[in-house]
Amino acid sequence: MPKQPVNSSKRVLSNKPYYEPIGDEVAVFAAAYRNHLPVLLKGPTGCGKTRFVEYMAWHLKRSVITVACHDDLTTSDLVGRYLVKGGETLWVDGPLTSAVRNGSICYLDEIVEARRDTSVVIHPLCDDRRLLPIEKRGELLTAPPEFCLVISYNPGYQSILKDLKQSTRQRFVALEFNYPSASHEQRIIEKETSSDSNIASRLVKLGSMTRNLKGNGLDEGASTRLLVNAAKLISGGISPVTATDTAIAQALTDDVDMLEVIQELCRSVF
Amino acid sequence: MSEHKTKNVLDNILIKKSMCDNEVLNADYLKPAVQCEFSEASNFIRHFVRGLGGRELQIISDKQTFTDTESLYLPAVYAIFPFAKTNFTLYKLTAAHLWAQTWYGTWCYEIVEKLIRHCSTDDVMPVFNRLECIRLDACMARDFPGLAREFEIFGYTNDYAFAQWSQWREYGRTLIESGTTAEDSIRLIDQVKQLPLPPLKNYQGEMFVNQVHKVMIERIERDKSELTRMIQSIDVNEMKFKKSNFRDASLTRRLGLKNSDYDYENQKPEANIQLMMGAEMDTLSNFRPELISSILQDFDGIPEEYLQLMDLGNDNKDLSPTATTGNDRQQSEPKISGIFRYREWDYRVQQFHENFCSLRELPATLGDESFVDETLKKYLHLVNSLKRTFEGVLLESQLQRRQSDGDDLDLDAIIKAYAEVANGQEMSEYLYTRYRNQSRNIAVMFMVDMSGSTVGWVNKAEKESLVLLCEALEILGDRYAIFGFSGRSNQGCEVYRIKTFDQPYDLCVRQRISGIKPKSFTRMGAAIRHLGSQLQLTLAHTKLLITLSDGRPEDCDGYKGQYGIEDTRHALREIQKTDIQAFCITIDKEAQEYLPYMYGAANYTVIDEVDKLPQKVTEIYRRLTT
Numbered sequence: 001m002p003k004q005p006v007n008s009s010k011r012v013l014s015n016k017p018y019y020e021p022i023g024d025e026v027a028v029f030a031a032a033y034r035n036h037l038p039v040l041l042k043g044p045t046g047c048g049k050t051r052f053v054e055y056m057a058w059h060l061k062r063s064v065i066t067v068a069c070h071d072d073l074t075t076s077d078l079v080g081r082y083l084v085k086g087g088e089t090l091w092v093d094g095p096l097t098s099a100v101r102n103g104s105i106c107y108l109d110e111i112v113e114a115r116r117d118t119s120v121v122i123h124p125l126c127d128d129r130r131l132l133p134i135e136k137r138g139e140l141l142t143a144p145p146e147f148c149l150v151i152s153y154n155p156g157y158q159s160i161l162k163d164l165k166q167s168t169r170q171r172f173v174a175l176e177f178n179y180p181s182a183s184h185e186q187r188i189i190e191k192e193t194s195s196d197s198n199i200a201s202r203l204v205k206l207g208s209m210t211r212n213l214k215g216n217g218l219d220e221g222a223s224t225r226l227l228v229n230a231a232k233l234i235s236g237g238i239s240p241v242t243a244t245d246t247a248i249a250q251a252l253t254d255d256v257d258m259l260e261v262i263q264e265l266c267r268s269v270f
Numbered sequence: 271m272s273e274h275k276t277k278n279v280l281d282n283i284l285i286k287k288s289m290c291d292n293e294v295l296n297a298d299y300l301k302p303a304v305q306c307e308f309s310e311a312s313n314f315i316r317h318f319v320r321g322l323g324g325r326e327l328q329i330i331s332d333k334q335t336f337t338d339t340e341s342l343y344l345p346a347v348y349a350i351f352p353f354a355k356t357n358f359t360l361y362k363l364t365a366a367h368l369w370a371q372t373w374y375g376t377w378c379y380e381i382v383e384k385l386i387r388h389c390s391t392d393d394v395m396p397v398f399n400r401l402e403c404i405r406l407d408a409c410m411a412r413d414f415p416g417l418a419r420e421f422e423i424f425g426y427t428n429d430y431a432f433a434q435w436s437q438w439r440e441y442g443r444t445l446i447e448s449g450t451t452a453e454d455s456i457r458l459i460d461q462v463k464q465l466p467l468p469p470l471k472n473y474q475g476e477m478f479v480n481q482v483h484k485v486m487i488e489r490i491e492r493d494k495s496e497l498t499r500m501i502q503s504i505d506v507n508e509m510k511f512k513k514s515n516f517r518d519a520s521l522t523r524r525l526g527l528k529n530s531d532y533d534y535e536n537q538k539p540e541a542n543i544q545l546m547m548g549a550e551m552d553t554l555s556n557f558r559p560e561l562i563s564s565i566l567q568d569f570d571g572i573p574e575e576y577l578q579l580m581d582l583g584n585d586n587k588d589l590s591p592t593a594t595t596g597n598d599r600q601q602s603e604p605k606i607s608g609i610f611r612y613r614e615w616d617y618r619v620q621q622f623h624e625n626f627c628s629l630r631e632l633p634a635t636l637g638d639e640s641f642v643d644e645t646l647k648k649y650l651h652l653v654n655s656l657k658r659t660f661e662g663v664l665l666e667s668q669l670q671r672r673q674s675d676g677d678d679l680d681l682d683a684i685i686k687a688y689a690e691v692a693n694g695q696e697m698s699e700y701l702y703t704r705y706r707n708q709s710r711n712i713a714v715m716f717m718v719d720m721s722g723s724t725v726g727w728v729n730k731a732e733k734e735s736l737v738l739l740c741e742a743l744e745i746l747g748d749r750y751a752i753f754g755f756s757g758r759s760n761q762g763c764e765v766y767r768i769k770t771f772d773q774p775y776d777l778c779v780r781q782r783i784s785g786i787k788p789k790s791f792t793r794m795g796a797a798i799r800h801l802g803s804q805l806q807l808t809l810a811h812t813k814l815l816i817t818l819s820d821g822r823p824e825d826c827d828g829y830k831g832q833y834g835i836e837d838t839r840h841a842l843r844e845i846q847k848t849d850i851q852a853f854c855i856t857i858d859k860e861a862q863e864y865l866p867y868m869y870g871a872a873n874y875t876v877i878d879e880v881d882k883l884p885q886k887v888t889e890i891y892r893r894l895t896t
Contacts, residue, residue: 072669076682081681081682082681082685083681155871155872205413209321209322209323210321212321212323213317213321215874215876216317216878217317217878241416257317258317261314261318261321264362265318265321266416268322269414269415269416270415270416
């Protein structure tokens with residue numbers, strides 16, 4: 001079976017996504033967009049990178065096409081390919097081409113997961129040429145001013161084979177994301193889940209406690225996303241201890257010793 | 271939990287406790303099946319306390335239960351309750367209570383000074399201890415209700431103690447309110463010291479203010495000089511200041527604390543550090559949060575003298591765009607009678623000492639190869655599992671397109687071929703796709719710490735790790751070399767050849783691994799420069815230098831502390847410029863203080879327990895290279 005173009009979702013956001021700015025990232029992104037500069041988002045998992053892109057798409061009134069990159073993602077998956085239909089060959093745009101044609105924001109999530117050669121295809125799009133060569137069609141697309149390329153990656157991955165090449169990263173305006181401050185994180189949990197401030201503040205405390213263990217038995221501490229998940233379970237009537245155990249402790253590790261520690265921390269806070 | 275419910279649970283516990291108090295029954299209840307030993311709980315406690323936050327605390331077994339603010343001293347065994355699990359819980363509660371003393375300001379500088387000057391007599395400290403217990407229990411109840419419930423259940427030695435503590439709580443009810451400090455406990459001492467002292471709660475330790483004072487004074491000096499040094503070493507060129515300001519001698523550096531993010535009422539030392547230059551300000555991310563946290567635990571904020579202005583005139587070299595930063599490339603002299611010369615970075619003058627280190631490369635001593643066989647026997651299951659895992663890595667395959675034969679048709683190739691045929695050209699035969707194993711093109715250099723501090727278990731664990739690594743690497747087919755390093759002074763740096771890239775994993779290599787023995791010191795910079803230059807010469811797509819270490823760089827001639835760290839960091843930067851990736855695996859529990867700075871935030875791993883080293887090292891290698 002011929003491979004279909006990669007799954008992607010083109011979204012036009014009519015409702016304002018909830019996003020709590022941490023610093024001047026909204027202004028920086030908007031300025032980069034106006035100046036036709038691509039944007040690189042760095043940060044640990046679940047800290048709000050994807051939500052930020054959605055928020056900016058809404059803010060700039062552009063549709064957003066998200067591609068979740070994986071280790072079998074090829075250039076054709078991004079640019080497009082010919083398919084045979086009814087005895088004819090038919091060209092199907094990939095998500096990147098589609099975004100360039102429509103002047104959308106194209107968000108390549110976890111770009112380092114894609115094959116290393118794949119990222120090279122975005123190079124001409126990321127400098128002042130803003131071109132997308134479609135080799136198979138002999139076509140050269142010029143990106144309209146509305147088009148914006150955004151990529152993200154997590155620098156905490158400990159794999160030397162999954163690092164972003166200098167030739168790629170030095171084409172981007174880079175925004176570093178981290179877990180929000182305690183007060184920000186509490187506000188996010190409250191707004192996302194309509195939890196009361198007591199539950200939210202305790203979850204924030206638990207989150208920071210698990211982050212203290214990063215590098216000492218845990219690869220990552222609990223992300224804001226995990227805290228929000230736990231808050232949703234609690235709002236849904238699950239007891240806080242069970243909710244934090246299932247949404248946070250079990251999600252963080254399989255190591256029996258570490259699991260016991262995190263479960264105890266969960267019980268301590270509630 | 272309500273008072274009534276608490277009392278019911280308490281009654282049950284007290285029944286068991288009173289049984290425990292019976293001498294006849296005691297013999298039964300104190301059997302090993304019931305008690306919980308320190309060794310069973312220490313690892314859990316270490317992680318648990320680290321999770322609670324604040325300064326890194328050592329967990330140590332001792333005859334007395336107390337904290338000196340850098341270590342928690344816990345009893346060798348708990349056998350108070352008739353169940354091992356409950357005694358385990360008591361370890362947790364004791365550690366949490368002692369941690370609370372360091373976190374909620376029992377031992378902040380002003381309080382300790384006051385206690386030393388006015389209240390350190392034998393009759394006052396026990397009173398203070400009990401008042402603080404009331405205050406800390408209230409703090410814990412606000413922040414950790416789960417723990418507070420267990421404090422209530424497992425705290426009292428008997429009914430009488432419960433009644434006495436109730437009376438004391440009545441006198442000390444102001445301490446239960448939010449916002450009270452240890453100062454309030456001191457103020458109450460005179461009011462309650464005539465009352466009979468309740469017995470210590472089960473999880474409560476003693477208080478030794480003189481020991482706290484001694485440790486604190488040393489730490490304060492250490493933290494202050496560390497902070498001062500860090501302010502000095504900030505690279506202002508990387509900040510968002512106008513370059514024109516750099517040369518203005520009237521401008522000064524100053525650390526500021528962004529108070530809005532520092533919530534001392536809830537005792538969360540979370541601070542954004544800002545560097546101010548004139549009217550400009552920039553935030554420093556990740557500015558040694560553990561150091562800031564430690565200072566905030568000692569003081570109510572960062573003392574003004576820590577933030578003293580520093581005249582830029584003192585360190586203009588740092589800031590001037592024309593500052594001497596030395597040649598970027600390392601300069602190893604040609605080999606002269608088996609000795610290599612390497613330069614060393616002196617951060618104090620921001621210059622290299624050229625040809626400062628003399629390094630000899632020696633063959634490692636041969637040992638008894640039976641060590642390898644014993645290791646393979648000891649880790650038989652692990653070796654089998656490693657083989658499966660690493661073979662799995664090899665089986666990961668990649669789709670090859672435009673092949674002359676293969677598993678499937680290559681649609682792109684067919685379309686192109688038809689187009690060419692239609693164009694009058696000959697049809698291509700490369701129309702198939704197939705999966706083929708990915709070729710790994712990795713060369714890895716293992717740099718093994720052979721300093722004197724590795725004596726004993728560490729040395730054994732390092733050797734076992736190397737045996738398992740060799741087994742794994744032989745499966746993967748990655749090119750690898752193993753060198754030990756040690757030495758004494760800049761003129762006596764040594765690296766020990768265990769296996770070179772071209773050498774097979776043979777009897778000689780096995781004997782050399784077996785023969786690894788602790789030597790002298792850890793001068794890392796020269797070893798990194800030497801082994802990095804060897805790695806650079808290998809032909810591989812990915813080059814990796816992995817250091818196995820047990821502590822920070824240190825030598826006998828002043829190569830220690832910040833000097834050693836800065837030189838090592840510089841050496842790593844030099845080799846990284848030649849596309850070598852550096853990674854460090856260490857068992858040093860304090861490594862987080864310096865390894866992120868030397869290797870980068872994601873390029874190191876701390877392994878808590880030495881005996882887990884062999885297992886973890888192979889796991890880390892797999893994660894790094896797949």
